[in-house]
Amino acid sequence: MRKPRSHSPDGVPDLPAMPGWVGGGAVEAIETAAFRSGAALAHLQVLAADPALPLALLRDRLALAAAEVCVGAAGRREGQAALRDALHLTKPGDDSGPAGRILRLWSQAVTRPVSVGGLAKVLEGVPADRIASSLDAGGATPVGRAAVALESVLTDSPRGETAALVLADAVLSHSLGWDHLVPLISVALRPRALRLRGDELRLACHRAVAEGAGQAVALAADLARRAVRMRAAAPKLRAKGAARAVELFLARDAVAPAALAREVQGSMSDRAARRLCDRLVDLGALRELTGRDTFRLYGL
Incomplete structure (x- = not known):
């Protein structure tokens, strides 16, 4: 199978959009x-x-x-x-x-x-x-x-x-x-x-x-595009369990800090998980999905 190879100068893949005729107009x-x-x-x-x-x-x-x-x-x-x-x-x-x-x-x-x-x-x-x-x-x-x-x-x-x-x-x-x-x-x-x-x-x-x-x-x-930013941010993380956290964010729609702490049990407290999430938001690699100050969820 041929793989798409077009990438922008910053390494972000340029995946071609679906041709417009595929979904255009009603079909009987x-x-x-x-x-x-x-x-x-x-x-x-x-x-x-x-x-x-x-x-x-x-x-x-x-x-x-x-x-x-x-x-x-x-x-x-x-x-x-x-x-x-x-x-x-x-x-x-x-x-x-x-x-x-x-x-x-x-x-x-x-x-x-x-x-x-x-x-x-x-x-x-x-x-x-x-x-x-x-x-x-x-x-x-x-x-x-x-x-x-x-x-x-x-x-x-x-x-x-x-x-x-x-x-x-x-x-x-x-x-x-x-x-x-x-x-x-x-x-x-x-x-x-x-x-x-x-x-x-x-x-x-x-x-x-x-x-x-x-x-x-x-x-x-x-x-x-978002995954490229997450992978670029990963080497900047110093928290224990950060590598596992990056894996989770690249696989799940949303992650709660408490769930993240459970996934890396023994390496990260709830507070450390929240700090890691906020650090990734600051780096532009992660989004806070709820808009709330508490009970937050994070995802790409």
């Missing part, structure tokens, strides 16, 4: 939609080969976007900020609430390699044999196979939107030869499309993949 013919979704996936596949791109972080941030869609489909109104709070500010062992559980499910799904066993651990209510048959299903296109998996779960469990979308994106990723689930259908499929069946649902999935891949490409370009 399924053949045209399939061509566009295929082109979008091919473009994303090339970008994913760039070593500057923090793929784990891209997946986790797309998981946040997918969770927001699923929360909306369930009739709830929590946005991304509320979802982050529900997941990251809930004490270990406490219930993070419906929204937090949806984000936790997505975060676990994109972290585990795509496999029957891995998906069975996060998809409650979806039998392992259903997961296995979906991952091994044949079909003309990866998107078509994903649409079949989506329809199958929704037919048996009309209220199981989140599990259905996770499985659909898992089938898509598996069909493309990717080791981990990349949320694409889920970040762009309209909730009303979950009521469609047959060719109408397949058309909606092709449209969603083209749009979702476009979102992923734009996000990838932004994260690649």
